[in-house]
Amino acid sequence: MKVLIADDHLLFRDGLRRLLAQFQSDMTFVEASSFDEVNQLCEAGDDFDLILLDLGMPGWTGFSDLGRIHQRLPQALLVVVSASEQRSDLLAALENGAAGYIPKSSSAKVLMGALQLVLAGGIYVPSQAIRGDLPVGEEHLGEEPLSHSGLAGTENLTPRQREVLAHLRAGKSNKQIAHELGLTEGTVKVHVTAILRLLGVRNRTQAALTAHGV
Missing domain, CATH: 3.40.50.2300 (Response regulator)
Incomplete structure (x- = not known):
């Protein structure tokens, strides 16, 4: 390497x-x-x-x-x-x-x-970016504790994270999600990272499989 x-x-x-x-x-x-x-x-x-x-x-x-x-x-x-x-x-x-x-x-x-x-x-x-507030004009990323216990329920997600997860389930890219939700692509990436950690999964596909009922 x-x-x-x-x-x-x-x-x-x-x-x-x-x-x-x-x-x-x-x-x-x-x-x-x-x-x-x-x-x-x-x-x-x-x-x-x-x-x-x-x-x-x-x-x-x-x-x-x-x-x-x-x-x-x-x-x-x-x-x-x-x-x-x-x-x-x-x-x-x-x-x-x-x-x-x-x-x-x-x-x-x-x-x-x-x-x-x-x-x-x-x-x-860094975890503080997932748990804290973004600068003025950006979205709140939620303050729930990070989960490492496997497929945690989606009830641990913030409303915005649940929206992003629903779009992930639809197979949309970060760019598409950013456009449809009125966010920057960087903010969407942080939300996706938070979702993966909170659900205890490794990738977008696994996250989408937990999204039933979102």
Whole structure:
């Protein structure tokens, strides 16, 4: 597995590389300290499997930078590892192709669990984003405790989560759900992640199978 670690702090890159080396023995690492370097690597067509990058590095011009990386290397799993815990940043990252958003305040255990989820095809967002409030103008994500006990009942879902789940059952994409419910696609992704955790399932198909009666 080829991994790009992009952060402007050498010490953090070194620590992340050492941690990941324990996670999977066949990982190879490439490092970048600015978005200019990231762009050069992407333009060179390097076949990265996983890209871990910070926000606000030298050369950063906004979240469209993430979108361009995702467009150039759509096969690479893009995960933001950032000091920012603003939900607006989380949503913007998801909107621009990120498969996960890990705050730098997270423990090593949480980081490894998040990467396992992303590598298994899931989307990781921190639990506080699922349980708390989004910025003004966004949807409330609910404050129910997360369930890990298997196929929990849909009664644990908020009304908005039940709406999203009903659309999942109809086979609609996140983009379609966002359009029909008047949400951003990033908000829908967070809702879907919350639904999967609350129902104790691993993917959208399993979630849809629990949706009878919603």
